[in-house]
Amino acid sequence: xxxxxxxxxxxxxxxxxxxxxxxxxxxxxxxxxxxxxxxxxxxxxxxxxxxxxxxxxxxxxxxxxxxxxxxxxxxxxxxxxxxxxxxxxxxxxxxxxxxxxxxxxxxxxxxxxxxxxxxxxxxxxxxxxxxxxxxxxxxxxxxxxxxxxxxxxxxxxxxxxxxxxxxxxxxxxxxxxxxxxxxxxxxxxxxxxxxxxxxxxxxxxxxxxxxxxxxxxxxxxxxxxxxxxxxxxxxxxxxxxxxxxxx
Numbered sequence: 001x002x003x004x005x006x007x008x009x010x011x012x013x014x015x016x017x018x019x020x021x022x023x024x025x026x027x028x029x030x031x032x033x034x035x036x037x038x039x040x041x042x043x044x045x046x047x048x049x050x051x052x053x054x055x056x057x058x059x060x061x062x063x064x065x066x067x068x069x070x071x072x073x074x075x076x077x078x079x080x081x082x083x084x085x086x087x088x089x090x091x092x093x094x095x096x097x098x099x100x101x102x103x104x105x106x107x108x109x110x111x112x113x114x115x116x117x118x119x120x121x122x123x124x125x126x127x128x129x130x131x132x133x134x135x136x137x138x139x140x141x142x143x144x145x146x147x148x149x150x151x152x153x154x155x156x157x158x159x160x161x162x163x164x165x166x167x168x169x170x171x172x173x174x175x176x177x178x179x180x181x182x183x184x185x186x187x188x189x190x191x192x193x194x195x196x197x198x199x200x201x202x203x204x205x206x207x208x209x210x211x212x213x214x215x216x217x218x219x220x221x222x223x224x225x226x227x228x229x230x231x232x233x234x235x236x237x238x239x240x241x242x243x244x245x246x247x
Contacts, residue, residue, distance in 0.1 A: 003235050010081065011228045013074035017221035020071035021214070027068065028113065032061030038134060039201040040194040044127035051130055052123055059120050062113040069109050075221070076102025076151070082168055082227055083158045094154040101151025104144075112141035138200045143191055145184035145209075152181035152216060166230065169223050176219065180212035 029035040033054050038047055051058060080099040084092040119125075119133035156177035159169035169177075187205045189198040197204040 004232070007228060007232045007235060010078050011225070011232070013078040014221065014224045014228050016071040016073075017075040017217065017224065020068060020075060021217060021221070023068035023071070024065055025214075027061045028065035030061070031057050032065060032113075032116070033058055034061075037138070037201050037206065040135065040138070040190075040199050044131040047134060048127040048130040051120055055120055055123060059117065062117045062120070066110055066113050066117070069106055069113070072102060072106050072109075075224075076105075078228070079155060079220070079224060082224060083155060086158050086162045086164070086168060094158045098151045098154040098158075101147050101149075101154065104147035105151060108141055108144045108147055112137040115140065139191060142187040142200050142205065145187050148213070149181040149184055152177050155220070156181070168227050169220070173219055173223060177216050180209075180216040183209040183212040 025035075033050070038050055042050070076099055079102070080092075080095045083095040083098060087093075087095055115133045115137035119130050119137075122129075155169075156174040159167065159174040159177070160171065162168055186198055187200070187209060190200040190205050193199050193202075196202055200206055
């Protein structure tokens, strides 16, 4: 495969980030009724009533989000490729870590949505089943946040080590990435708390860390797309000119 074709695929993969972001927030968040999400203190009967009142939207939201979450994979792949160029001839261990973290993030998010799809599959089920599936889905996505945190920290560490004239990420983006990655730590308490800011519907375990993740993902996507476009411009220039020749 020639360089220009490869760069086109890289650009498409980088744009999968914004595609994932928009579709995921819309279908998983709004159509799936996760913004706001159901509180863990909600009774089983009230939770079932919530499902039945929005059954069509919940089914549609989570089924579509199970499809569009796969956009996260090509995005993670192009980030791994960009990171491996920075790591150079050494074993790209942080690039591998980021890629594995991205793949596991897809699986964690997919399994959580799948549990909610199961809950909505049989509306005639008893209320306790709805509660069990909902609990399992939320604890799945909240307690396994370290997959995403390690992905983010790995990307930040490589970004901080980037000595090129035009680095992949500015240093402030790297520090933002680390901060956003550790913002998930309070979600560990969702395994024991059903009320308050540390419950899975609370500010410190849901709204703040998810907002931080959105900020990181949006910012990283912008700079990743810029990097691919710079390389595309360099590929069109004569040999020996441009950033690629001096990198």
